[in-house]
Amino acid sequence: MVLAMNSQAAPVYPVGESMAINCSRRCRVSMTSSVCSLFSSNLLDKPTTIMPRITLHERVLSNGLRVIVCPDHGAPVVTVNVIYHVGSYDERANKTGLAHLFEHLMFDNTSTGMEKQYDSYCTKAGGTNNAYTTYDHTTYYINLPAHQLDLGLWLEAERMRMFAITDHALQTQRSVVIEEIKQNVENQPYAKWQFALDRTAYKLPSSYAWNVYGTTEHVASVTLEDAKDFYQRFYQPSNAVLVIAGDVDVENAFAKAEAHFGPITGSTIPTIRNEFDPAHRQFGSHTIEPDEVPVPAVFLATHLPPLNTDEMYDADLAASFLGSGHSSTLYRDLVAGSRIASHAGAFIDRRAHSSLLITYAYATQPDITADQLTEALGASLKEARVTRDVFTKVVNRQKTAIAAEFQRTSGVADSVGYHATFYGDPSEVNGLLDKYGSRTQESIQSVVDAVADITRAARIDIVQLA
Structure with a gap:
């Protein structure tokens, strides 16, 4: 599955799925997700209840696999989560789409x-x-009844143990992925902007210059040897984090993890990652993408710092302030106010080395031009001010969303694995509420001001066919 860009969703918390892709049979392609709409503005204006700390226990197996156990006896369920530190950024420019395939x-x-x-x-x-x-x-x-923990560990260990993919499986999945690209991007109104974003915001040889889906031509050309090489370089115990979250005994969980994953030996092929050069970011670039759409739409992407910086917490809150819900700045000005747009909003596209804050607007009428939409977006952004009331609201909205996500073992496991991988410390999850709570009106306003300089944004116009 590729996490698709949901242009109307607001960020929940750093789960790293800003542009992820899933298997078509289990497909979701969504940049962000939000539960914020579940809560009324009155609730969000009130102080957020302190969230209990997530209990974490970590060990490293002899093969390098990090195992983290998060016991929670609230319900008889367990989540087994395996995160591999590999994505489309680790591909080669002539073989894109391999990570998703x-x-x-x-x-x-x-x-x-x-x-x-x-x-x-x-x-x-x-x-x-x-x-x-x-x-x-x-x-x-995998989410399972707690007594089925062995099954979940066995299923995941079997996939990590060795490369056993057949040529028939490769042929089948290549066809599935190509159809997924056709369905979710090529034949989906406005979806082509996702592909345009990557080559507009970044330039080659940056691995961010292509989409997670890759191209159909590259996917069709993947050989069994390509797949085996990818597996040996990245699908190794030392390049993964296993999280077990739910109704488990800690020592028993570690013992089962050791029994299933301990015997797995890693590859001798080193994991070599593509380097990121900030000079590959593009500012003020512009792509016009004609498509079979009834009205134009504009997307503006502003470059942000790497994930593990405090500025990203400000960016989350700025995106919420600008584009989450009917009380947001862009909705108020462009949809409810001037009515130049039928939809307008903002969200974060998370990438480890250089994320993006994206603002967007869809026109209400066919004769409204992309330039007019861009001008309206720019005017709204320049006038946007983070007041004390708004600041309190967006902070509490973010805290409420985090607390809601952590009510599920799957939410806990996903975030713990993510923070272990990209922040180096899974216990970072216990500081999320404090991190957002420590931001200020001024720090959020500084991000809003940077976004307001649309001359430095990467701009994508989706316009009607001539």
């Missing part, structure tokens, strides 16, 4: 004759499973 292939990667039965094993045990690919990581997760 390999996510599909992992559901056929077994040496025990259970091909095509992964879902069957899971559902018969009362569980659910999914996976998603982003620019920088790929995550697989």
Whole structure:
């Protein structure tokens, strides 16, 4: 699955799925997700309840696999989450889309004759499973009744144990992924802006200059040897984090993890990552993409710092202030006010080395031009001011969303694995509320002011065919 860009969603918390992709049979392509709309503005204006700390226990197996256990006895369920530190950023420019394709292939990667039965094993045990690919990581997760922990660990260990993908599986999944691209991007109104964004905001040789989906031509050309090389370089215990969250005994969980994953040996092929050069970011670039759409739409992308900086917390809150809900600045000015736009908003596209804050607007009438939409966006952004009341509201909205996400073992496991991978410390999750609470009106306003300088933004226009 590729996490698709949901241009009307507001950021919830740093889960790193800003542009992720999932298997088509389990497909979601969404940059961000939000539960904020579930809460009334009155609730969000009130102080947020302090969230209990997540209990974390971490050990590293002899093969380099990091194992983190998060016990929670609130319900008899468990989530097994494996995050591999590999995404489309680790691809080569002549073989794009391999990370997402390999996510599909992992559901056929077994040496025990259970091909095509992964879902069957899971559902018969009362569980659910999914996976998603982003620019920088790929995550697989299973939610099960707590007494089925062994099953979840076995299923994931089988996929990590060895490369066992057949040529038939490769041919099948190549076709599936190509159809997914056609369905979700090429034949989806306005979706082409996702591909245009990457080449507009970044220039080659940056690995951010292509989309997580890759091109259909590159996907069609992937060989079994390509897939095996990718597996040996990135799908290794030392390049992964295993999180077990839910109703488990800590020592028993570690013992089971050791039993299933401990015997797995890593590859001797080193994991070499593509380097990021800030000079590959593009400012003030402009792409016009004709499409079969009824009205124009404009997307403006402002470059942000790397993930593990305090400025990203400001950016989350700035995006919420600008574009989340009917009380947001862009909705108030462009949709409810001037009515130049039918939809307007903002969200974060998370990338490990250089994220983006994206603002957008869809015109209400065919004769409204992309230039007029851009001018309206710029005017609204320049006038945007973070008042004390608004500051309190967006901070509490963010805290409420985090607390809601952590009510689920899957939410805990996903965030813990993400922070272990990109922040180096899984306990960072326990500081999220404080991190957002420590921001100021001034720090959020500084991000808003940077976004307001649209001359430095990467701009994508989706316009009607001539």
